[in-house]
Amino acid sequence: MSISRCCLRTIELAAKRVLMQTWYNEKNARTYSDRDFLHLMKAVIETTHLLLRPWQEEDLDQLVRLLARPEVARYIRLDGQTFTREESAEVHARVLRSWNEQRLGPWAVIDKTTGSWIGKLGLMYQEDWPGPDKFEVDYELDPAFWGRGLATEGTQAALRYGFVNRSLPRIIGATVPENVASRRVMEKCGLTYQGELRFRNARIVWYALDASTWWTLAHEQR
Numbered sequence: 653m654s655i656s657r658c659c660l661r662t663i664e665l666a667a668k669r670v671l672m673q674t675w676y677n678e679k680n681a682r683t684y685s686d687r688d689f690l691h692l693m694k695a696v697i698e699t700t701h702l703l704l705r706p707w708q709e710e711d712l713d714q715l716v717r718l719l720a721r722p723e724v725a726r727y728i729r730l731d732g733q734t735f736t737r738e739e740s741a742e743v744h745a746r747v748l749r750s751w752n753e754q755r756l757g758p759w760a761v762i763d764k765t766t767g768s769w770i771g772k773l774g775l776m777y778q779e780d781w782p783g784p785d786k787f788e789v790d791y792e793l794d795p796a797f798w799g800r801g802l803a804t805e806g807t808q809a810a811l812r813y814g815f816v817n818r819s820l821p822r823i824i825g826a827t828v829p830e831n832v833a834s835r836r837v838m839e840k841c842g843l844t845y846q847g848e849l850r851f852r853n854a855r856i857v858w859y860a861l862d863a864s865t866w867w868t869l870a871h872e873q874r
């Protein structure tokens with residue numbers, strides 16, 4: 653095994669160990685059934701540069717740091733403020749609920765080269781979305797890692813997981829019109845513009861990708 657493959661394997665095992673520890677620590681409370689735990693283990697995804705692992709309790713502090721950065725919060729909070737610890741804890745709780753109830757949600761993003769935690773990315777269940785397809789692409793990365801194609805790489809893997817492993821019929825994306833980077837990531841991942849609407853008191857643009865289109869694109873790219 654080469655050194656880089658060996659490092660990679662170590663990081664992957666470390667990520668899986670975090671999942672393991674959480675499970676063992678909470679075993680008495682039985683937060684996860686054995687079946688759910690196996691499902692989470694199977695949901696660890698490796699891409700060229702990233703390791704995506706299902707969101708865990710341990711991710712709260714990193715999320716608090718991420719959402720306290722003005723450039724990250726800029727288009728998420730419409731009042732231009734950064735997130736307080738309590739507000740980030742609410743986001744964190746919603747992400748955990750998405751995994752617990754839907755068995756799918758945003759992953760914690762790990763940079764494979766350094767093993768660093770660099771953000772949150774995946775498919776978030778938006779129960780109040782005004783349409784039948786409620787899984788939305790979702791991403792916030794550490795600005796030090798922007799502009800390298802990582803959100804696109806991770807989102808492509810998340811879409812694949814949603815269509816192949818979960819047979820979702822359609823995945824949506826939404827953002828405020830000014831969030832050019834987010835819109836560009838959606839477009840690069842094959843989501844197409846659907847229009848504007850008001851959602852949670854904000855004017856947003858929304859995008860969507862159907863499973864059939866995704867399968868066609870995936871077939872063509874082989």
Ligand SMILES: CC(C)(COP(=O)(O)OP(=O)(O)OC[C@H]1O[C@@H](n2cnc3c(N)ncnc32)[C@H](O)[C@@H]1OP(=O)(O)O)[C@@H](O)C(=O)NCCC(=O)NCCS
Nearest residue numbers: 724791792793798799800801802803804827832833834836
């Ligand atoms: C959105 C976000 C995850 C993108 O991450 P990223 O890893 O930099 O994304 P990628 O590198 O895969 O792609 C970004 C694309 O947007 C483009 N882009 C970024 N800023 C841009 C700008 N101001 N104007 C035009 N294009 C821009 C990049 O050039 C790139 O497109 P290209 O590959 O065609 O050149 C990151 O900017 C982020 O975390 N933003 C803060 C949180 C956020 O707004 N999340 C979305 C909520 S809906």
